[in-house]
Amino acid sequence: xxxxxxxxxxxxxxxxxxxxxxxxxxxxxxxxxxxxxxxxxxxxxxxxxxxxxxxxxxxxxxxxxxxxxxxxxxxxxxxxxxxxxxxxxxxxxxxxxxxxxxxxxxxxxxxxxxxxxxxxxxxxxxxxxxxxxxxxxxxxxxxxxxxxxxxxxxxxxxxxxxxxxxxxxxxxxxxxxxxxxxxxxxxxxxxxxxxxxxxxxxxxxxxx
Amino acid sequence: xxxxxxxxxxxxxxxxxxxxxxxxxxxxxxxxxxxxxxxxxxxxxxxxxxxxxxxxxxxxxxxxxxxxxxxxxxxxxxxxxxxxxxxxxxxxxxxxxxxxxxxxxxxxxxxxxxxxxxxxxxxxxxxxxxxxxxxxxxxxxxxxxxxxxxxxxxxxxxxxxxxxxxxxxxxxxxxxxxxxxxxxxxxxxxxxxxxxxxxxxxxxxxxx
DNA sequence: GTCTATAAGATGATAGAC
DNA sequence: GTCTATCATCTTATAGAC
Numbered sequence: 001x002x003x004x005x006x007x008x009x010x011x012x013x014x015x016x017x018x019x020x021x022x023x024x025x026x027x028x029x030x031x032x033x034x035x036x037x038x039x040x041x042x043x044x045x046x047x048x049x050x051x052x053x054x055x056x057x058x059x060x061x062x063x064x065x066x067x068x069x070x071x072x073x074x075x076x077x078x079x080x081x082x083x084x085x086x087x088x089x090x091x092x093x094x095x096x097x098x099x100x101x102x103x104x105x106x107x108x109x110x111x112x113x114x115x116x117x118x119x120x121x122x123x124x125x126x127x128x129x130x131x132x133x134x135x136x137x138x139x140x141x142x143x144x145x146x147x148x149x150x151x152x153x154x155x156x157x158x159x160x161x162x163x164x165x166x167x168x169x170x171x172x173x174x175x176x177x178x179x180x181x182x183x184x185x186x187x188x189x190x191x192x193x194x195x196x197x198x199x200x201x202x203x204x205x206x207x208x
Numbered sequence: 209x210x211x212x213x214x215x216x217x218x219x220x221x222x223x224x225x226x227x228x229x230x231x232x233x234x235x236x237x238x239x240x241x242x243x244x245x246x247x248x249x250x251x252x253x254x255x256x257x258x259x260x261x262x263x264x265x266x267x268x269x270x271x272x273x274x275x276x277x278x279x280x281x282x283x284x285x286x287x288x289x290x291x292x293x294x295x296x297x298x299x300x301x302x303x304x305x306x307x308x309x310x311x312x313x314x315x316x317x318x319x320x321x322x323x324x325x326x327x328x329x330x331x332x333x334x335x336x337x338x339x340x341x342x343x344x345x346x347x348x349x350x351x352x353x354x355x356x357x358x359x360x361x362x363x364x365x366x367x368x369x370x371x372x373x374x375x376x377x378x379x380x381x382x383x384x385x386x387x388x389x390x391x392x393x394x395x396x397x398x399x400x401x402x403x404x405x406x407x408x409x410x411x412x413x414x415x416x
Numbered sequence: 417g418t419c420t421a422t423a424a425g426a427t428g429a430t431a432g433a434c
Numbered sequence: 435g436t437c438t439a440t441c442a443t444c445t446t447a448t449a450g451a452c
Contacts (some may be wrong), residue, residue, distance in 0.1 A: 004435075020316040022230055026428065036437060041429060043435090097315065104312030106374040107305065108228040116374040124378070143392055148385035151378055152368065159367025160360065166314040166324040170332070170359055177356035184351055187410035188396070195403035202395035212417075234446065244419060249447060251417090 005043050007033040012054035017094040021105040021112075024051060052115045055102050059119040062095040063126055070130045075189065077182035079134055083157065084178050087164070096161040099123075103158065124150045138189055139196055142203035213251050215241040220262035225302040229313040229320075232259060256319045263310050263320075267327040270303040271334055278338045283397065285390035287342055291365065292386050295372070304369040307331075311366065332358045346397055347404055350411035 002010070011033035015024050026047050030037040044050040069086065073079050090096050099119050106113035128150035135141055135149075164171025191199070210218070219241035223232050234255050238245040252258035277294065281287050298304050307327050314321035336358035343354055372379025399407070 018316070020312065022313060023316060025426075027426075036435095037428095038430085038438085039436070047428065100370070101312060101315070103370045103374050104228065104309060105230060107309070107370070108226070108231060113374040117378070120371060120375060120378060140392065143388060145385055145388050148381045148388065151371065151382035152364075152385045155367040155371035155379075155382055156360075156364035157367065158370065159363040159365065162308070162311045162315070162366065162370075163328060163359065163363035166311055166321040167328060170325070170328060171363075173356045174359035174363055177353055177360045180351060180353050180356065184348070184411065187407055190410055191403065191406055195399065195406045198399055198403050199395055202398055203392065233444080235444080245446095246420085246448080247418070255446070 004033075004035055004039055007035055008040060008043060008050060009054045009057050011035075012050055013058045013098065016051070016054070016098050016101055021101040026050075048109065048111045051102075051105075052111055055098065055112075055115045056118055058095070058098055059122050062093070063122040065095075066123065066126045070126060073130050073134065074137065076134050076138055076140075076185035077189075079130060079153075080178045080182035080185065083153075084175060086157075087161070087175055090161060096158055097165065100158050100162045100165075120151075120154065124154050127154055138185075139191065139199050140203070142200050212241075212243055212247055215243055216248060216251060216258060217262045217265050219243075220258055221266045221306065224259070224262070224306050224309055229309040234258075256317065259310075259313075260319055260323045263306065263323045264326055266303070266306055267330050270301070271330040273301075273303075274331065274334050278334060281338050281342065282345065284342050284346055284348075284393035285397075287338060287361075288386045288390035288393065291361075292383060294365075295369070295383055298369060304366055305373065308366050308370045308373075328359070328362065332362050335362055346393075347399065347407050348411070350408050 008029060011029050012024065015029050015032055019028075024047070026040040027037050029047075029050065030040055040047060040050055044053060066086075069082060070079075073082055086096075099116070102112060102119060103116045106116035124147075128146050131150045131153065132146040135143065135146055160171065160174055163174060188199070216237060219237050220232065223237050223240055227236070232255070234248040235245050237255075237258065238248055248255060248258055252261060274294075277290060278287075281290055294304075307324070310320060310327060311324045314324035332355075336354055339358045339361065340354040343349055343351065343357075368379065368382055371382060396407070
């Protein structure tokens with residue numbers, strides 16, 4: 001039997017996933033946790049404090065999970081395909097949807113913004129490792145911006161899930177593009193040595 | 209002197225930008241519009257009805273604005289650079305931030321989801337025209353997925369603005385990547401005819 | 417179209433008994 | 435730690451006077 005703290009944290013994650021940031025209230029969360037409403041404030045001080053604790057907990061769990069998903073990724077096309085797999089798992093896990101709600105709330109709430117930063121830092125750290133590894137074995141080795149690329153990939157994925165949530169058809173169209181981009185990445189990586197050197201040279205002279 | 213309807217619509221857009229979807233209430237909006245609170249329901253039926261009308265109005269205006277911004281874009285790198293310019297203008301306009309809030313709310317509210325779909329359809333229509341034009345003159349002409357790419361670009365940009373809102377430093381890092389990607393796009397487009405044909409051939413055989 | 421007044425309920429948070 | 439009870443305030447929405 002979990003203690004009250006964990007019951008409240010689990011319930012908060014659940015409400016955030018099913019009803020979004022606008023659906024979270026001390027009473028709603030307490031009801032779902034089958035716990036007295038006043039205990040939210042006894043254990044976490046404020047409602048925001050509970051959301052903060054809950055989202056950090058959820059992010060810690062998902063970051064560990066993503067680490068193993070990315071472990072075997074060795075090429076840009078493989079990374080894009082893992083992106084597609086993560087999207088399929090997302091409907092059940094709701095990890096990205098939760099982060100999206102946290103970021104939306106964080107735009108105007110400093111405490112939620114801090115929690116969102118924590119989450120993005122953990123996620124981008126995982127992706128940055130993969131991106132850096134992938135870039136080394138690619139034509140794009142001259143393109144050394146792993147930190148920026150990791151953050152772009154991560155933020156883009158959140159945007160895509162948000163889009164998918166309001167327009168599944170449009171979201172599917174957008175996500176199919178990941179497959180096409182994977183093909184493109186393979187095409188560029190599969191170039192002969194001459195063309196490869198041409199791209200590399202151009203990247204070098206263009207600065208960065 | 210604008211009429212009450214317009215005052216309420218303008219105030220809603222304003223509240224959505226400054227306080228997000230969680231900050232919107234009939235009383236807050238009416239106060240900002242300097243209008244009686246009951247008039248929200250007289251003119252729009254429900255609060256959601258007002259948000260719906262306001263966001264559609266805002267999207268119509270921004271889509272027209274983006275059309276002219278994209279008019280002269282002729283290459284992939286130019287498109288990425290316009291993306292950077294739009295980000296700089298975003299702090300003042302708040303168009304993307306508003307769409308992000310609408311999409312976050314739309315995840316669990318069918319009416320807001322419909323408004324968000326309307327907005328994304330208008331925006332992607334603008335971008336799709338540019339993307340299709342850019343792809344024709346690029347090595348990627350074999351990569352014909354303009355609808356998917358337009359939606360991916362649009363959704364990604366929303367994710368990036370959301371990220372920038374909670375972590376300006378991280379957001380800046382991610383957005384700088386757009387510049388690097390523009391350089392990369394130019395490098396690939398600037399390949400000699402031999403390498404160009406190699407890429408094109410690989411894209412063709414890879415299907416799509 | 418606009419106003420006041422008000423219903424009917426939800427909200428974050430606290431005091432104090434146990 | 436957990437409970438009840440409560441405060442003060444906010445919420446959407448409506449009825450009815452002007």
